[in-house]
Amino acid sequence: MHAFSSDTIAAKATPPGKGGVGIIRISGQEAPKLALELLGVIPEPRKAMFSGFKASDGNLIDQGLALYFKKPNSFTGEDVLELHGHGGTVVMDLLLQRVIGLGARLARPGEFSERAFLNNKIDLAQAEAIADLIEASSAAAARSAIQSLQGHFSEEVTRLVEQVTALRMYVEAAIDFPEEEVDFLSDGNILVQLQNIILQLNKTLDRTRQGAALNEGLRVVIVGHPNAGKSSLLNYLSGEQTAIVSDQPGTTRDVLKEDILIDGMPLRLIDTAGLRDSSDQIEAEGVRRAFNEVSQADRVLLVVDASETETDLERHELVKKFSDQASKLIILRNKIDLTNDLYSSDTLGYPVINVSAKTGQGITELKEHLKSCIGFEGQETVYLARRRHLDALNRANSHFENAQQQLLVYQAGELVAEELRQAQNVLGEITGEFRSDDLLGKIFSTFCIGK
Numbered sequence: 001m002h003a004f005s006s007d008t009i010a011a012k013a014t015p016p017g018k019g020g021v022g023i024i025r026i027s028g029q030e031a032p033k034l035a036l037e038l039l040g041v042i043p044e045p046r047k048a049m050f051s052g053f054k055a056s057d058g059n060l061i062d063q064g065l066a067l068y069f070k071k072p073n074s075f076t077g078e079d080v081l082e083l084h085g086h087g088g089t090v091v092m093d094l095l096l097q098r099v100i101g102l103g104a105r106l107a108r109p110g111e112f113s114e115r116a117f118l119n120n121k122i123d124l125a126q127a128e129a130i131a132d133l134i135e136a137s138s139a140a141a142a143r144s145a146i147q148s149l150q151g152h153f154s155e156e157v158t159r160l161v162e163q164v165t166a167l168r169m170y171v172e173a174a175i176d177f178p179e180e181e182v183d184f185l186s187d188g189n190i191l192v193q194l195q196n197i198i199l200q201l202n203k204t205l206d207r208t209r210q211g212a213a214l215n216e217g218l219r220v221v222i223v224g225h226p227n228a229g230k231s232s233l234l235n236y237l238s239g240e241q242t243a244i245v246s247d248q249p250g251t252t253r254d255v256l257k258e259d260i261l262i263d264g265m266p267l268r269l270i271d272t273a274g275l276r277d278s279s280d281q282i283e284a285e286g287v288r289r290a291f292n293e294v295s296q297a298d299r300v301l302l303v304v305d306a307s308e309t310e311t312d313l314e315r316h317e318l319v320k321k322f323s324d325q326a327s328k329l330i331i332l333r334n335k336i337d338l339t340n341d342l343y344s345s346d347t348l349g350y351p352v353i354n355v356s357a358k359t360g361q362g363i364t365e366l367k368e369h370l371k372s373c374i375g376f377e378g379q380e381t382v383y384l385a386r387r388r389h390l391d392a393l394n395r396a397n398s399h400f401e402n403a404q405q406q407l408l409v410y411q412a413g414e415l416v417a418e419e420l421r422q423a424q425n426v427l428g429e430i431t432g433e434f435r436s437d438d439l440l441g442k443i444f445s446t447f448c449i450g451k
């Protein structure tokens with residue numbers, strides 16, 4: 001289905017409804033012939049031409065600007081004709097029907113971008129950035145999307161792929177000359193290069209993680225003992241009474257999700273069942289689900305009671321339990337309105353914020369902290385990315401770590417080469433160099449028509 005098609009495609013590029021101007025975009029080999037029928041001439045490429053748009057009987061459907069791009073110098077890499085007419089629903093429909101009547105067919109969602117990809121005008125991450133720029137829900141997301149669209153993210157990935165390719169060649173050469181293999185593998189050069197790649201990858205991973213959060217919302221899960229005030233916090237942050245709050249421990253059993261914006265930054269808040277050993281089967285299932293959410297979260301808000309002292313926190317059962325999620329953990333001392341014993345622990349190694357889900361004390365600080373987690377409004381360049389990219393980078397990372405182990409522990413050249421080969425493929429999925437039709441279908445079908 002996504003094999004290259006030679007059909008000429010057409011769609012309205014402007015949004016549905018009325019507007020001052022409406023644009024119909026046509027791409028494919030029939031575009032020049034269509035121009036001749038509709039305008040009477042093939043316009044000079046890249047020059048706006050004012051013209052009538054003719055119906056089959058020679059009468060005008062509309063008049064406006066025509067723009068012609070000759071292949072390969074167009075968005076799709078094919079001959080492209082754009083008709084900028086008046087943006088009325090009926091007149092646009094008539095024009096589109098006329099174009100279809102002349103042999104074009106209606107484009108599928110994302111088909112223009114897909115052709116641009118298949119003709120090597122943009123890579124897959126750039127194509128995704130087009131959709132993400134259009135969908136951007138904040139200025140920061142839009143700024144990052146344009147970074148990705150310009151190819152800065154892809155360039156970093158491509159640089160990594162080049163480094164991996166060079167290293168692979170080096171390792172494979174070593175395997176081909178077995179008498180020298182051991183020397184090759186132990187001369188330290190491979191290890192240095194490998195560690196360098198891992199370092200680079202982790203930098204990219206950091207920015208991609210931020211970009212994915214900016215794009216798809218930071219996943220923030222709220223956990224803690226029963227009655228800590230988790231649901232109250234969800235309600236306070238979302239401004240809605242979504243969750244039931246009561247002084248009965250074990251009130252929340254299901255996982256509750258609420259999408260909110262913090263000053264334009266998208267966030268998915270997840271409230272969970274209070275963590276305790278429970279003989280109640282339903283509650284125990286809720287606890288299991290809470291742990292599952294933690295493993296998928298970008299940030300974990302661990303809500304504790306403000307009456308707990310700093311020493312209590314150091315010994316806190318849940319702080320210990322989540323220590324493997326250390327980089328995600330934020331400790332919230334809730335119900336600070338009852339104690340007013342403010343402190344932020346330096347010894348704990350986690351950010352500690354004093355809050356009250358009742359009075360709202362400390363909530364601004366919490367919001368600022370969450371914004372800074374993903375560099376929202378920060379100075380650093382972030383690429384707008386998707387979970388798909390993040391997943392690929394993570395998988396590449398584990399192949400590199402395996403390669404390092406094969407090298408250091410087993411001196412197994414063949415296995416090092418194999419891990420590098422797999423890492424290279426995984427990285428290639430990001431830019432679409434290594435791809436399946438399934439993946440393309442999944443990505444482009446979520447675009448809207450005309451993109």
Ligand SMILES: Nc1nc2c(ncn2[C@@H]2O[C@H](COP(=O)(O)OP(=O)(O)OP(=O)(O)O)[C@@H](O)[C@H]2O)c(=O)[nH]1
Nearest residue numbers: 226227228229230231232246250251252274357358
């Ligand atoms: N004074 C005060 N009371 C609070 C605060 N946050 C929550 N509470 C109260 O603490 C009790 C428990 O609140 P919930 O939000 O239901 O607690 P939870 O952590 O969701 O509890 P479970 O769902 O049972 O795990 C309720 O009576 C809340 O009104 C706070 O910041 N200050």
Ligand SMILES: [Mg+2]
Nearest residue numbers: 230231251252
């Ligand atoms: Mg609750």
